[in-house]
Amino acid sequence: MKRVILSADSTCDLTDDLIKRYNVNIQPLHINLDEQYYRDGVDISPDDIYATYQxxxxxxxxxxxxxxxxxxxxxxxxDQGFAVVHISLGSGISSSHQNSLLAAEELPDVYVIDSGNLSTGMGLLVIEAAERIERGMEAAQIYQEINQLRDKVRASFVIDKLTYLYEGGRCSALANISANLLNIKPSIKVDNESGKMTVGKKYRGSLPRVLKHYTDDQLQDEATINKKRIFITHSGTDQKNINTVKELIEQNYRFEEILITRAGCTISSHCGPNTLGVLFMEN
Structure with missing residues (x-):
């Protein structure tokens, strides 16, 4: 049986510790900022993006x-005779999946999985694949099983300000102004069928208050949730906001593992700072 190598796009937003723990080989996406090209997570950080925008x-x-x-x-x-399982950013969001598929056609034993997702919505599937590799499962079976798990991922975020979405042409000036004036913080969720982002519930109020309501809303159907792990993923925010969500989960929901990660450049450049999401899988 061939040894299986696990690969993923940088948009899986796993921490360095998790990448090392699960032996994930990262393919960076490209960031073009101020006429310079960078590699996501290699030679540019989200804070560099925020500083340039400011x-x-x-x-x-x-x-x-x-x-x-x-x-x-x-x-x-x-070239060494190994098989590769690669998990890509969702095809509804990026051409990453199509390009990695084209590459796989030129090589033997490369299995490309469309995550249908982004950030640690991808990361959840990457870890599931890693656990199957650790158990000695063959690449073809991992490919089958991870594809079957894709629809069980629940990925969403609350966006504090629509500034970056507006500047990036992803929302109207009216929506941006209205949200700021009314202190509205929309949730954005990933549609698992299309792999695209859609607007979910719109919250109103201070960010800590909104994050509490948002987290409870996401986890209210507790019986359907897989309690193995949950991600709290943010684009750079006050530690108090992270603690608010973490403590709420610890006190009210029984997850075996709560993982905190920071979103990389690709995700952060679209949503801006103070975006935070809880991401998990259903049974």
Whole structure:
């Protein structure tokens, strides 16, 4: 049986410790900021993006690796006779999946999975794949099982300000102004069928108060939730906001593992600071 290598796009937003723990090989997406190209999580950070926006009013453009880059990424293992399982950013959001599929067609034993998701919604599937590799499962079976789990991921976020969405052309000026004037903080969720983001419930009030209501709303159907792990993923926010959500989960919901991660450049450049989500799987 071939050894299986696990690969994922940088948008899985796992911490360095989790990447090391689960032996994940990361393929960075591209960040084009102020006429310079960077690699997500390698030579640019979300704080660099925020600082550039504050100083110059410029937001980056993000793009997927091209098929040649994916070929080079996978080939370092297929040339050694290994199989590769790669989990991509959702095809409804990015061309990453299509480009990695094109690369897989040129190489043996590369299994590309469309996460249908982003951030640690992807990360949940990456960890599920890693656990199957640890159990000695073959790549083809991992591919089958992770595809079946995709619809069980629940990924959503609360956005504090619509500024970055507006500047990036993803919401209207009217929506941006109205949200700021009325102190509205919309939740954004991933549609597992299309893999695209949709607007969920709109909250109103201070961010700590909103985060409590949002977390309870996401976890209210407790009987359906897989309690193995939950992610609290943020784009850079006050530690008090993270603690508010973490303590609420600890006190009211019995997850075996609460993982806290910070979103990378690709996600942060679209939502801006003070975005926070809880991401988990259903049974």
């Amino acid at each position: 100083a110059k009013g410029i937001l980056p453009k993000t793009s997927a690796p091209n098929p040649i880059e994916y070929i080079d990424h996978f080939k370092q293992w297929t």
